[in-house]
Ligand SMILES: Cc1cc2nc3c(=O)[nH]c(=O)nc-3n(C[C@H](O)[C@H](O)[C@H](O)COP(=O)(O)OP(=O)(O)OC[C@H]3O[C@@H](n4cnc5c(N)ncnc54)[C@H](O)[C@@H]3O)c2cc1C
């Protein structure tokens with residue numbers, strides 16, 4: 001009998017980092033080979049499954065940053081280090097990291113959207129020689145919602161960063177939506193570059209339009225989609241848009257493809 | 264022309280007095296409101312030959328032909344003989360002798376029914392078929408009864424305002440494995456009926472006590488998880504009426520009973536009426552008869568020799584709610600009791 | 601090779617087969633239809649050949665036999681979990697050509713899409729052999745299998761034609777030859793329907809520009825008031841494969857339970873809803889467009905060989921709001937024709 005693609009395996013939680021009141025990062029033991037942008041189907045038996053992006057990875061572990069929103073995520077928040085969590089995956093495609101290497105990279109992330117690009121950012125933070133320049137615009141709703149504070153302050157050292165809050169004015173943060181800051185990116189000075197946009201659908205939509213307005217060619221824009229998913233492996237049909245299965249061909253899409261994904 | 268007519272006698276033959284002296288309206292019985300279309304020309308002939316050329320769709324689903332002069336009544340009665348024969352005896356199996364004197368009695372009124380499951384997507388029973396079976400039981404009787412049959416608890420035929428109202432209900436059955444937890448039935452029950460369904464752990468939980476048996480859940484279920492039990496069930500309402508003094512809604516008497524119970528109960532109606540009225544039939548709504556002897560006596564008499572099916576439920580008591588057009592209408596001097 | 605088998609003998613043969621096979625066919629469930637005093641015809645195990653409803657179209661498709669509406673994936677106890685098990689009997693299904701062709705579409709999703717196999721589907725699918733049931737001439741009113749090219753198949757082990765007292769059987773699979781060895785030999789191969797009363801024209805959608813215009817067509821809006829989003833059309837469809845997984849506990853203390861999947865429908869409002877309430881395709885019209893295009897456009901775009909819809913017509917028959925899928929396809933065809941015409945006249949100008 002072939003392998004059961006629905007079969008989750010138990011993994012030990014190594015550490016739990018409280019990012020905000022309702023977003024925690026779980027460091028979980030696994031030797032799975034993960035690429036930047038992929039996700040796992042995370043589950044608790046008798047509670048349910050949920051797709052969660054990998055927000056960081058290391059030797060023998062991955063980090064998942066989870067927002068507490070419902071049945072499964074509520075229950076996950078009751079877990080303690082040493083407890084077991086069930087996973088299958090990783091699933092989905094990833095950011096074309098090799099394509100990004102040696103070029104300029106712009107990352108525009110909103111809210112929990114930072115989480116699926118965090119591992120990519122950490123990679124270039126740790127391997128600064130592999131990237132020509134990295135501009136990061138990260139936006140959050142308010143001070144309470146800021147994720148990955150330590151990473152963000154590290155990134156300031158090696159990347160060109162613009163951090164922004166929707167309304168609040170605090171030290172080190174601009175005010176306004178991420179879209180309002182895109183014009184500050186010196187696209188003209190780049191020789192060869194890519195733009196990664198992740199966040200809620202509306203934010204991605206307007207950020208992409210703003211990039212296009214600033215002369216970014218469609219083919220240089222990459223987005224990470226979120227859709228309802230039940231299986232993660234192209235069987236359940238929930239994530240399908242046109243002929244495309246977000247769980248298989250996504251969640252990362254080039255804009256030339258993404259703009260044709262009509263829902 | 265001056266007339267000297269025993270209008271009581273003519274009414275007994277189903278001719279209703281007109282405001283025009285000497286004219287009458289014939290009320291032709293159509294049990295359950297459905298008959299072959301071929302009779303249209305028959306009605307037309309009566310209307311055009313003896314009536315004023317019009318006909319009225321009687322509120323109790325009779326075909327009513329106004330403007331018949333008294334002197335034609337005998338002729339008309341002769342003419343309708345084959346109709347009475349065909350409908351009452353042949354179609355409904357009524358045990359009666361048909362002669363040239365027209366309808367023998369107006370006591371048990373024409374049985375009203377909605378179209379039922381011969382056509383209606385909401386119906387749970389064949390109301391026409393039931394009406395014909397009941398006609399056999401209640402006709403001809405001098406004792407008055409207004410009986411309405413509805414195919415589902417929508418009650419389009421107004422079973423709630425008749426002496427005896429019958430509503431077709433369905434015992435729905437749930438197939439756990441076929442249910443996909445889509446909540447369509449939950450929404451339908453809340454929208455159309457009594458909000459007795461909910462989803463728990465992806466499947467349906469039902470508060471059976473208050474299911475009205477409408478079958479809306481069956482209609483909407485995409486997978487056929489809800490189906491009707493093939494057995495037919497009925498709700499019987501009693502004591503409803505319209506009128507100038509104390510109109511009221513009928514109240515539930517029996518629930519989840521079978522056709523046999525319905526027919527059994529109706530067999531006892533005449534006996535009950537005769538008992539209350541000392542064998543002297545008069546025009547009086549059934550609810551008043553029940554009021555006179557009390558619900559418990561009614562229950563005892565009407566259920567005599569009726570074998571209730573195991574699913575049946577019987578009302579322990581009835582709390583009437585009347586519209587009293589005169590307050591304290593029911594408070595009467597001792598002499599008038 | 602063909603045989604003429606009496607009903608009595610056929611029942612004896614079925615008995616023999618039942619030792620190894622579960623035998624499924626369309627079966628009549630009296631008075632279990634949607635409306636009072638109507639019957640429901642759906643697949644179930646049969647005990648005799650008389651159980652097979654061969655002269656009517658079944659309300660539900662045979663997909664439920666190997667892709668159950670509710671299917672346990674894992675059982676959980678307090679500390680362990682295990683994969684659900686199945687019976688080891690093999691499966692015979694009495695099926696029409698459209699349905700046999702429909703199973704190939706399900707195979708594509710469950711065994712090929714994403715390059716992975718779904719073992720829950722596979723373990724039952726592997727056990728299946730088909731008994732082809734001949735259709736009546738022209739099929740039934742709502743059938744449009746000929747338009748979809750799914751009126752024929754050679755993927756069967758046995759084929760049957762029901763006659764008044766006998767059943768004609770063709771045997772293609774040697775496994776069954778012995779069982780019929782003593783029967784009277786006759787010339788018999790099944791005939792396939794070659795023309796249906798209902799016909800559809802599939803629009804050719806050859807560019808994203810055209811697709812975008814199709815998305816914006818007014819025709820979809822007409823379904824906002826017509827379609828009640830009940831999902832009956834997808835529930836009966838032989839080729840609809842969507843499901844939702846969920847976990848449940850059996851007991852109050854929550855210690856034992858299962859992970860299961862149940863069929864899902866893209867016609868339901870909550871098909872795309874994500875935690876937080878964000879959803880896509882909010883109107884019935886948008887969902888109708890999605891279903892339509894899945895059935896006659898994007899499945900083929902993805903998997904190349906054939907459209908998803910096999911034209912069984914069950915969705916037409918089962919829609920409580922009298923929405924015809926065949927009519928929807930033809931309406932789309934007309935609209936696309938208009939769009940294309942507008943395009944060429946624009947080019948000329
Ligand atoms: C590719 C991908 C990556 C993701 N990455 C992350 C991540 O890194 N971090 C993170 O926190 N989240 C992530 N999410 C979102 C995450 O999967 C959901 O928040 C999670 O599934 C919620 O599960 P729950 O059981 O806690 O929520 P619930 O709200 O209980 O949801 C249970 C299910 O019901 C559905 N549902 C929710 N609301 C309703 C409603 N009103 N009516 C009907 N159904 C409803 C949901 O879609 C869900 O499938 C990701 C999603 C995708 C698709």
Ligand code: SF4
Pocket residue numbers: 435451452456457458459460469473474475476477478479480481
């Ligand atoms: S039959 Fe009962 S459960 Fe079903 S909709 Fe009517 S009241 Fe609700």
Ligand code: SF4
Pocket residue numbers: 441442443444445446447448449467483484485486487488489
């Ligand atoms: S409508 Fe049918 S399938 Fe949907 S929840 Fe109700 S019983 Fe289940």
Ligand code: SF4
Pocket residue numbers: 833836837838839840895908909910911912913914915916925
């Ligand atoms: S879409 Fe309709 S006609 Fe086509 S396969 Fe499905 S049920 Fe049959």
Ligand code: SF4
Pocket residue numbers: 237834837839840841842864865866867890891892894895
């Ligand atoms: S039409 Fe809808 S339910 Fe059917 S397979 Fe396609 S997405 Fe799934």
Ligand code: SF4
Pocket residue numbers: 826827828829830831832833834867918919920921922923
């Ligand atoms: S069966 Fe008809 S009403 Fe129901 S979802 Fe399908 S098209 Fe809409």
Ligand code: FES
Pocket residue numbers: 228229230231232233234235236237238239240245246247248
């Ligand atoms: S999540 Fe099931 S098909 Fe994509």
